[in-house]
Amino acid sequence: MNILLTNDDGIYAPGIEALHRALKDMGRVSVVAPDSQRSAVGHAITLSDPIKSVAIQRDGRPFGHATSGTPADCVKLAVCALLDHKPDLVISGINLGPNAGIAAIYSGTVSAATEGAILGLQSVAISIDTFTDPIWETPARVMQKLIPVLQKHPLPRDTVLNVNVPNLPYDQLKGFAATRMARSRYVEKFDKRADPRGNIYFWMDGDMEFTGERDHTDLDMLAKGYVSMTPIGFDLTRHELVDTVAGWKVSL
Amino acid sequence: MNILLTNDDGIYAPGIEALHRALKDMGRVSVVAPDSQRSAVGHAITLSDPIKSVAIQRDGRPFGHATSGTPADCVKLAVCALLDHKPDLVISGINLGPNAGIAAIYSGTVSAATEGAILGLQSVAISIDTFTDPIWETPARVMQKLIPVLQKHPLPRDTVLNVNVPNLPYDQLKGFAATRMARSRYVEKFDKRADPRGNIYFWMDGDMEFTGERDHTDLDMLAKGYVSMTPIGFDLTRHELVDTVAGWKVSL
Numbered sequence: 001m002n003i004l005l006t007n008d009d010g011i012y013a014p015g016i017e018a019l020h021r022a023l024k025d026m027g028r029v030s031v032v033a034p035d036s037q038r039s040a041v042g043h044a045i046t047l048s049d050p051i052k053s054v055a056i057q058r059d060g061r062p063f064g065h066a067t068s069g070t071p072a073d074c075v076k077l078a079v080c081a082l083l084d085h086k087p088d089l090v091i092s093g094i095n096l097g098p099n100a101g102i103a104a105i106y107s108g109t110v111s112a113a114t115e116g117a118i119l120g121l122q123s124v125a126i127s128i129d130t131f132t133d134p135i136w137e138t139p140a141r142v143m144q145k146l147i148p149v150l151q152k153h154p155l156p157r158d159t160v161l162n163v164n165v166p167n168l169p170y171d172q173l174k175g176f177a178a179t180r181m182a183r184s185r186y187v188e189k190f191d192k193r194a195d196p197r198g199n200i201y202f203w204m205d206g207d208m209e210f211t212g213e214r215d216h217t218d219l220d221m222l223a224k225g226y227v228s229m230t231p232i233g234f235d236l237t238r239h240e241l242v243d244t245v246a247g248w249k250v251s252l
Numbered sequence: 253m254n255i256l257l258t259n260d261d262g263i264y265a266p267g268i269e270a271l272h273r274a275l276k277d278m279g280r281v282s283v284v285a286p287d288s289q290r291s292a293v294g295h296a297i298t299l300s301d302p303i304k305s306v307a308i309q310r311d312g313r314p315f316g317h318a319t320s321g322t323p324a325d326c327v328k329l330a331v332c333a334l335l336d337h338k339p340d341l342v343i344s345g346i347n348l349g350p351n352a353g354i355a356a357i358y359s360g361t362v363s364a365a366t367e368g369a370i371l372g373l374q375s376v377a378i379s380i381d382t383f384t385d386p387i388w389e390t391p392a393r394v395m396q397k398l399i400p401v402l403q404k405h406p407l408p409r410d411t412v413l414n415v416n417v418p419n420l421p422y423d424q425l426k427g428f429a430a431t432r433m434a435r436s437r438y439v440e441k442f443d444k445r446a447d448p449r450g451n452i453y454f455w456m457d458g459d460m461e462f463t464g465e466r467d468h469t470d471l472d473m474l475a476k477g478y479v480s481m482t483p484i485g486f487d488l489t490r491h492e493l494v495d496t497v498a499g500w501k502v503s504l
Contacts, residue, residue, distance in 0.1 A: 039299065039300070040296060040297045040298070041293070042293065043295060046456060048291065052452070052453045052454075068453075072294070076440050076442075077442060081454055102486070104488055106296070114357070145502065149500055149502050153496075159493060170504070175502075175504060176500075176502035176503070178494050178497035178498035179494070185370050185371070188332045190333035199304065200305055201303060201304045201320075202303045202304075202305065202333060229497050229502075230488075230494075230497075231489070231494060231496070231497050233489075235432075235433055235435065236356055236433055237484055238411055238483045238484060239432060241483035242430050242482075242483060244430075244483070245413070245430035248401055248404075248405050250398065250479075252422070252428070
């Protein structure tokens, strides 16, 4: 099995290294990832600049390609230019921090997996539900567990499996839950400051709040100690509203 | 009516200026937009850097705020920090180039409007179907036409109207069509080059191809001379597949 690993925390991040260590004996593992942190880049791609790519080592051994592009760029570049084989599975992560609820739409990690699905590949995003003291071994073992499941039950086309893992020792996990993305939003707080020359700038900060039903969502099950698995897609159309819009009968 | 304008081509782009000119007598128009081009940034937000904001003028008159953030940042910042009133309508555009089919997921223009919807505001993205010689007056008039329609038929929550306009004189438009986002992808071509020091870099390029049904999609109706109006959302869940994933019965 050919596995392509990428992430948005950068090729030197511990999450992708943990994933690489866990999966390297399960197939031929390639790594193409950003050369530094690209969190919250959403589904950005690089059209106005060239994308640089260099081979890098970790622990004195070839590890993968570091690129100047975004996570989505990395998947495109890997599949269309860098690899001499087509990946059977694209895995993006392990992201430091959850990508559940509305966070998924800001996430470079999720977007990289989405790009894999756009290219017609089986794709998974995996994130750990903490920003501090991550137990990387848990999501790494979760991924080892999920690979044979995905081989047995391939995802339908245009689908990404968005996996979020509680920051618990593996044997304290409650189980795996099929979930939906929680309807939620960030309540932004902007901290307004002036630089030494009097110019105004802002720091963005915020907390997530639920704006819809909580039960059985990714955020809910994650908080309860379950690995959440949400099948996500990239057709943004709200199909149920197309007829409503047609009913407006707008004329020139 | 309070209208917030933003875009991803930057505050000095002709598209946002055309929109401003067309709408300034229809309400109180505020502009908060990136200080330079931010195309294809997707739903990026700026967490690791401060966001600068400066008041700018056009033609010797106050025009709006230019920020160092992404289009999504601009909407958050405008609503949560810069404006002293809540917008009744967020309009993102006029984007130079179509945001139809899969292009919508890469688009900063669409993401800015999506951010408006996340914040609970009526939101529209508007784009012109050309990269050269745009007839800005056409989408500007389309937007003038749509504002009273949206006042009469407010969009349901969590919904953005993604509008694409053919690059034709207004009186040559065929009409308005309610559409869905075309299932499509870019077929990437990476042009591999070496810099004068021998370092490898790539330029990304590609053409869009349909990967699903063509009829009545945004790309289809746009090509036929209609203004396409696609209701889009940001719940990425493929709800019809949650039970399938549950059926995998993954155990620890």
